[in-house]
Amino acid sequence: MGDGIFGISITGMRAAQIGLSTTGHNITNVSTPGFHRQEIIQSTNTPLRTGVGFIGQGVNVDTVRRAYSSYLDGQVNFAQARSSYLDTYYAEISQIDNMLADPQAGLSSALQGFFSGVNEVAVHPESIPSRQSMLSSSEALVSRFYALNQRFAEIRDGVNTQVTSTVGLINTYARDIAALNDQIVLADAGGNGHPANDLLDQRDTLIAELNKEINVTVVKQDDGGYNVFIGQGQALVVGQQALSLDARPDPANPEDIGIAYISYGGSAQFLPDTALNGGNLGGLLAFRRESLDPSQNQLGLVAVGLAQTFNVQHRLGDDLNGVAGGNYFNVRGPTGISGSNAVPSAKVVGYALNNALSGSPGVTLTDVTQVTTSDYRLDRTAGGFTLTRLSDGSIPFANAALPQVVDGLTIAAFAPSSVGDSWLIQPTRDAAKDIGVAITDPARIAAAATGGGDYDNRNALLLAGLQTQSLLQGGTATYQNTYSQLVSDVGVKTRDIYVTGQAQATLLSQTQATQQSLSGVNLDEEAANLLRYQMAYQASGKMMQTATVVFNTLLELGS
Amino acid sequence: MRISTSMIYDQGVARMQQQTADWLKTQQQAASGRRILSPQDDPVGATRVLEISQFKALNQQYDVNIGSANDTLGLEDTVLDSVSELIRDVRTTAISAGAPGVTGSQLTSMATALRGRFNELMGLANSRDGSGRYMFSGHQAVVPFTGVPGAVVYGGDAGQRLIQVSPTRQIDSSDAGAGVFQNPGADVFGALGQLIADIEAAAPGMPGSQPALAANLSADVALLDSGLGRILQVRASVGTRMQEIAAIKLNGEDTALQYDTTLSRLQDFDYAKGLSDLARQQAGLEAAQKTFVKIQGLSLFNYL
Numbered sequence A: 001m002g003d004g005i006f007g008i009s010i011t012g013m014r015a016a017q018i019g020l021s022t023t024g025h026n027i028t029n030v031s032t033p034g035f036h037r038q039e040i041i042q043s044t045n046t047p048l049r050t051g052v053g054f055i056g057q058g059v060n061v062d063t064v065r066r067a068y069s070s071y072l073d074g075q076v077n078f079a080q081a082r083s084s085y086l087d088t089y090y091a092e093i094s095q096i097d098n099m100l101a102d103p104q105a106g107l108s109s110a111l112q113g114f115f116s117g118v119n120e121v122a123v124h125p126e127s128i129p130s131r132q133s134m135l136s137s138s139e140a141l142v143s144r145f146y147a148l149n150q151r152f153a154e155i156r157d158g159v160n161t162q163v164t165s166t167v168g169l170i171n172t173y174a175r176d177i178a179a180l181n182d183q184i185v186l187a188d189a190g191g192n193g194h195p196a197n198d199l200l201d202q203r204d205t206l207i208a209e210l211n212k213e214i215n216v217t218v219v220k221q222d223d224g225g226y227n228v229f230i231g232q233g234q235a236l237v238v239g240q241q242a243l244s245l246d247a248r249p250d251p252a253n254p255e256d257i258g259i260a261y262i263s264y265g266g267s268a269q270f271l272p273d274t275a276l277n278g279g280n281l282g283g284l285l286a287f288r289r290e291s292l293d294p295s296q297n298q299l300g301l302v303a304v305g306l307a308q309t310f311n312v313q314h315r316l317g318d319d320l321n322g323v324a325g326g327n328y329f330n331v332r333g334p335t336g337i338s339g340s341n342a343v344p345s346a347k348v349v350g351y352a353l354n355n356a357l358s359g360s361p362g363v364t365l366t367d368v369t370q371v372t373t374s375d376y377r378l379d380r381t382a383g384g385f386t387l388t389r390l391s392d393g394s395i396p397f398a399n400a401a402l403p404q405v406v407d408g409l410t411i412a413a414f415a416p417s418s419v420g421d422s423w424l425i426q427p428t429r430d431a432a433k434d435i436g437v438a439i440t441d442p443a444r445i446a447a448a449a450t451g452g453g454d455y456d457n458r459n460a461l462l463l464a465g466l467q468t469q470s471l472l473q474g475g476t477a478t479y480q481n482t483y484s485q486l487v488s489d490v491g492v493k494t495r496d497i498y499v500t501g502q503a504q505a506t507l508l509s510q511t512q513a514t515q516q517s518l519s520g521v522n523l524d525e526e527a528a529n530l531l532r533y534q535m536a537y538q539a540s541g542k543m544m545q546t547a548t549v550v551f552n553t554l555l556e557l558g559s
Numbered sequence B: 001m002r003i004s005t006s007m008i009y010d011q012g013v014a015r016m017q018q019q020t021a022d023w024l025k026t027q028q029q030a031a032s033g034r035r036i037l038s039p040q041d042d043p044v045g046a047t048r049v050l051e052i053s054q055f056k057a058l059n060q061q062y063d064v065n066i067g068s069a070n071d072t073l074g075l076e077d078t079v080l081d082s083v084s085e086l087i088r089d090v091r092t093t094a095i096s097a098g099a100p101g102v103t104g105s106q107l108t109s110m111a112t113a114l115r116g117r118f119n120e121l122m123g124l125a126n127s128r129d130g131s132g133r134y135m136f137s138g139h140q141a142v143v144p145f146t147g148v149p150g151a152v153v154y155g156g157d158a159g160q161r162l163i164q165v166s167p168t169r170q171i172d173s174s175d176a177g178a179g180v181f182q183n184p185g186a187d188v189f190g191a192l193g194q195l196i197a198d199i200e201a202a203a204p205g206m207p208g209s210q211p212a213l214a215a216n217l218s219a220d221v222a223l224l225d226s227g228l229g230r231i232l233q234v235r236a237s238v239g240t241r242m243q244e245i246a247a248i249k250l251n252g253e254d255t256a257l258q259y260d261t262t263l264s265r266l267q268d269f270d271y272a273k274g275l276s277d278l279a280r281q282q283a284g285l286e287a288a289q290k291t292f293v294k295i296q297g298l299s300l301f302n303y304l
Helices: A002-028 A070-099 A107-123 A128-190 A197-213 A279-315 A458-468 A479-519 A523-557 B005-032 B043-097 B104-125 B177-181 B188-205 B210-267 B271-297
Strands: A038-044 A048-050 A053-055 A059-066 A216-220 A226-230 A234-238 A244-250 A253-262 A268-271 A329-332 A347-351 A376-381 A384-389 A394-400 A404-406 A409-411 A422-426 B145-148 B151-154 B162-166 B169-172
Touching: A002 A038, A002 A059, A002 A523, A059 A197, A070 A128, A070 A197, A070 A216, A070 A279, A070 A479, A107 A128, A107 A279, A107 A458, A107 A479, A107 B043, A107 B162, A128 A197, A128 A226, A128 A234, A128 A244, A128 A253, A128 A279, A197 A216, A197 A226, A197 A279, A244 A268, A253 A279, A279 A329, A279 A458, A279 A479, A384 A404, A394 A404, A458 A479, A458 B162, A479 B005, A479 B043, B005 B271, B043 B104, B043 B162, B043 B188, B043 B210, B104 B177, B104 B188, B151 B177, B151 B188, B162 B210, B169 B210, B177 B210, B188 B210
Parallel strands: none
Antiparallel strands: A038 A059, A048 A053, A216 A226, A226 A234, A244 A253, A253 A268, A347 A422, A376 A384, A376 A422, A384 A394, A404 A409, B145 B151, B162 B169
């Protein structure tokens, strides 16, 4: 009889002790990231069958488990990947937005200053000081182009650096998840069906961290291991094995750091930007593709558009020495070097998949008024050449012979080339870097019409008039319009990303609240549990004291 | 619903951060006086600001150009005024040369005076403007008129010096000398040269050749009159142009005012509204801080 009470009170004290430990564990981990609160699962012991019926045998702790829902955690991860994507995109595009923030610091004021200089020469064509002032305002305009383009280049460098470090993080997480897979599978096997709660928390935390960097899909295996996939189904973790990504210059565009997937054998496969969604990495790549490239191209379009249309008019006039005007601005030449060229050239980067590149086409901006802000890819096919306009994916010509004229560009014929070769054509990407003032002698400004005298301002008037003419983008936009469009596009996109980001942050916060309502630690609740288990322990102790008294009564009977 | 303790912290802090960010933004707007801190605040407005700023700057440029045109036309007007005075004087001399009883020595001294007037006219026709340009040389940077009475040569050309004074209007800021002084049928140099020649030719025979001189002089006066007519015509044209640019200038000033109003509406911070926002945001932030501290103070552990 006494043995039974002793035994039962011991089970109660033991269960209360485990309860206290678990509560303590929860309290101490209240701020541990990724911690899921744990609880003990207890049930009655198998009762003792006697002649008077089943006599209860106290309590048993079945297991300690964490409050976890793969669905709710998955929701948080998904929302987090999108939120990180938007946050990173916003952080990057804000840099452009801020760069364009001050109307005085952008291109507009320099453009205006330049045309004031031209107007001054139009009023005083004979005056060397007026001409000198026009040259100075031209230098100021050119250096503003450089400064803005330089800022774009810095932002691009920043993206490249961040892509590299993000890829490093992804690889580290992949290795850590693979290692934890190993431990968890072992723990599961030796744990008699008890879950290895804290190891599971650690692995889920890594999955959550990984989702901040890139959107991943997790598939749980029967043995408890996680398989992790990215992009278009590329495996990043398979059981105990981690694969890796590599950040390296994009062979088709070495200016940009891209992502290569290193598969089992160690062979690298280049992943297209668009395949990598979500997370910081997705945000960086999308920003570069959707905002940075078009913005820099747009600035370049203003530069090369101004330079070329101004040069054409300038060449029609006579300078102060009665000599026909030359080029006023320098533009990119066929060899990629900026200089006094009659027609600007596009930047062309060749890429041969298997062989050495045999040649590259010369691409000139023969009609700058038709040039767009898009980049293009030219592919050598068995049937000839195919051109893709990258901004909208359209194909201006396919399997055709060169030369071709598309969007104001002339793609010259060249030889030799091999099937599989491809070329990235960037008509305006570096234009804001390549522009320069071609003349240094103020007398060389061609203010006069052909054959006119020193007081002849006819060509200067025409040059000044270019400011208000819709010359670019198919005759729809002035220089200022083209720049304003850049400001507008960046402003709209920044606002869009901001607003979407705010909404996503709210969604993330809501999913986190739901997940936390199941899995989070509430200190008041734990304090109550502390009291509950303390009382249970004390009651079981009291019971043991009672058992001792009962036993003593028996002993005293004999004395 | 269960609430986790870290959630209470995280959400409390997140709200305070949001309140602080809003408050800081209003503060920055107030400090800079700008409603649009960067294009994302109002992409359409930011673009409009750039476009209108260009229009405003262009408008200012036209105003500067108007100033230049006004200066040179004003100078031309003064010069033409002196020229017409001079021709009137010469005309008076021509008539007095035809007076009965004029002597040879009188004619000789008249001719000498007229040669002086000729040089004076030459000086006026070769005037320079405020920036040192010959006013009547067209596009050529050369002395417009050279020569002696009876043989004056125009070295300039017929080039117009147009100045852009509005988006759609170019004004001729000068007149080429040939059209002013040596217009076919209205040649002041020719008239004066002829007059001098006639008087000098008549002087030795005086008073004998009176009738011939009278006929010549009346032809010379007719020539002078048509020359003067041309000068007055050009001067009237200068006046019309000055009137036109005065009207354009007024119009430009009105437009500038409109641009300023639009720019102010687009980009200026509304202080009345902004300062009330600021006070509200500050109150919100303070409330968030107070409630955060209060909620953090609530814990069952306080009673254990």
